Amino acid sequence: MAPPPDMAKTAKLERYNSYIRRVNSTKLLNASSKLLFRATLLIALVLVLFFTLNYPTLSSDHLPLRRSFLSSVGGAAWEKRVRHSSTPRRPNGFSVLVTGAAGFVGSHCSLALKKRGDGVLGLDNFNDYYDPSLKRARQSLLQKHQIFIVEGDLNDGPLLTKLFDVVPFTHVLHLAAQAGVRYAMQNPQSYVASNIAGFVSLLEVAKNANPQPAIVWASSSSVYGLNTENPFSELHRTDRPASLYAATKKAGEEIAHTYNHIYGLSLTGLRFFTVYGPWGRPDMAYFFFTKDILQGKPIDVYRTHDEREVARDFTYIDDVVRGCLGALDTAEKSTGSGGKKKAPAQLRVYNLGNTSPVPVGRLVTILEALLGAKAKRHVITMPSNGDVPFTHANVSQAWRDFGYKPTTDLATGLRKFVKWYVGYYGVQPRAKKELRLGTTTSTDRPGESD
Numbered sequence: 001m002a003p004p005p006d007m008a009k010t011a012k013l014e015r016y017n018s019y020i021r022r023v024n025s026t027k028l029l030n031a032s033s034k035l036l037f038r039a040t041l042l043i044a045l046v047l048v049l050f051f052t053l054n055y056p057t058l059s060s061d062h063l064p065l066r067r068s069f070l071s072s073v074g075g076a077a078w079e080k081r082v083r084h085s086s087t088p089r090r091p092n093g094f095s096v097l098v099t100g101a102a103g104f105v106g107s108h109c110s111l112a113l114k115k116r117g118d119g120v121l122g123l124d125n126f127n128d129y130y131d132p133s134l135k136r137a138r139q140s141l142l143q144k145h146q147i148f149i150v151e152g153d154l155n156d157g158p159l160l161t162k163l164f165d166v167v168p169f170t171h172v173l174h175l176a177a178q179a180g181v182r183y184a185m186q187n188p189q190s191y192v193a194s195n196i197a198g199f200v201s202l203l204e205v206a207k208n209a210n211p212q213p214a215i216v217w218a219s220s221s222s223v224y225g226l227n228t229e230n231p232f233s234e235l236h237r238t239d240r241p242a243s244l245y246a247a248t249k250k251a252g253e254e255i256a257h258t259y260n261h262i263y264g265l266s267l268t269g270l271r272f273f274t275v276y277g278p279w280g281r282p283d284m285a286y287f288f289f290t291k292d293i294l295q296g297k298p299i300d301v302y303r304t305h306d307e308r309e310v311a312r313d314f315t316y317i318d319d320v321v322r323g324c325l326g327a328l329d330t331a332e333k334s335t336g337s338g339g340k341k342k343a344p345a346q347l348r349v350y351n352l353g354n355t356s357p358v359p360v361g362r363l364v365t366i367l368e369a370l371l372g373a374k375a376k377r378h379v380i381t382m383p384s385n386g387d388v389p390f391t392h393a394n395v396s397q398a399w400r401d402f403g404y405k406p407t408t409d410l411a412t413g414l415r416k417f418v419k420w421y422v423g424y425y426g427v428q429p430r431a432k433k434e435l436r437l438g439t440t441t442s443t444d445r446p447g448e449s450d
């Protein structure tokens with residue numbers, strides 16, 4: 001029997017309503033899965049960005065990815081900046097790639113080269129081994145002098161290749177490194193990554209470049225290690241490093257030999273002796289002693305195991321800059337091309353020191369006078385941390401080949417450093433008046449802080 005017409009209508013309405021509910025719930029389901037999918041995508045993207053930008057090591061696998069996120073690298077505008085920065089403005093001027101250009105020695109050398117009309121392109125990874133804001137301040141200074149620093153890592157082969165594709169560099173001044181003797185015990189891998197892998201990465205690209213550049217690079221006085229002959233000469237033994245830092249610099253010297261031998265690269269290693277001065281490195285003793293003395297904090301002054309004073313051949317930055325430029329000026333051309341050696345090429349190593357070691361206690365006394373504050377000296381036996389008891393350079397080879405002659409004694413150099421320090425950090429040493437430190441601004445040129 002057929003239902004009465006009202007009941008049939010109600011049943012139809014019921015079916016219709018349930019159909020609408022089903023449609024609505026399907027729509028809702030679709031909408032929420034879309035939302036879920038988008039949210040997942042967003043979280044994944046955030047995670048990828050986070051791990052890429054914060055990847056802590058120098059793993060080359062991740063660098064191109066990291067770069068492409070950060071990047072300003074590549075593109076017509078970028079290439080124009082790279083070319084403009086590297087173009088010399090004097091006849092027969094050099095086109096120099098300065099690695100570690102935002103570093104202490106790198107920033108000073110970049111400005112000195114630019115000042116005399118050479119083209120300079122910087123490369124720096126702005127790592128946080130010490131306060132990166134100091135590196136950024138140096139970068140701003142270089143930028144004011146039309147020096148562009150490409151932000152990138154030595155282990156980024158494709159980036160280096162790109163730079164050499166854009167610019168036919170005549171020279172490389174390779175100063176990028178993991179510095180610091182004592183920190184090597186805390187972070188050994190960073191020394192291997194920068195000073196060995198990074199150096200090889202640069203040499204691989206340089207040997208394939210056409211033309212091959214001449215390379216001048218920073219070795220270290222620390223390669224003399226346990227050498228007891230004095231003063232240190234390039235002819236002395238360097239096979240007993242006392243720290244991993246020294247071992248990686250010594251490895252660099254051997255690696256330089258190999259690339260010179262196989263590919264005809266012209267290579268000059270410069271053994272720097274405890275370089276100090278304005279815009280210096282905060283991890284070095286003279287720098288953190290200054291900070292600690294001003295803050296009334298105690299400082300550790302090392303003495304040797306046989307109760308003697310520890311001494312260093314502290315070398316002022318302007319002298320080292322002159323040494324670097326002298327080495328560049330006398331560097332012969334590499335002889336290879338396209339990865340093939342055509343003839344024997346120049347291979348050199350030089351000490352760049354001050355030739356007069358000063359005990360660390362004396363350095364503290366000079367700082368006390370400049371700062372008008374007494375240091376809280378905590379004299380302790382040198383811990384087993386890779387430090388050597390003394391350094392002393394014989395620089396006769398650098399003098400003979402490019403007229404290197406250090407001219408700044410420690411008291412003069414520290415006065416310039418303190419003058420910069422108080423200006424940069426805005427502190428007032430009590431001795432300001434007596435020593436005529438004056439003030440300086442953070443925009444003072446490195447090497448022109450007087």
Ligand SMILES: O=C(O)[C@H]1O[C@H](OP(=O)(O)OP(=O)(O)OC[C@H]2O[C@@H](n3ccc(=O)[nH]c3=O)[C@H](O)[C@@H]2O)[C@H](O)[C@@H](O)[C@H]1O
Nearest residue numbers: 179180220221222272273274284285300301302310360387
């Ligand atoms: O010539 C180099 O190739 C190296 O020079 C520099 O190393 P170093 O000569 O060790 O300079 P730096 O740390 O300033 O210690 C100075 C003195 O203070 C003593 N020292 C140090 C710390 C401390 O707390 N107390 C102390 O007495 C310490 O024992 C030492 O006698 C660069 O950092 C390094 O990167 C590398 O370039």
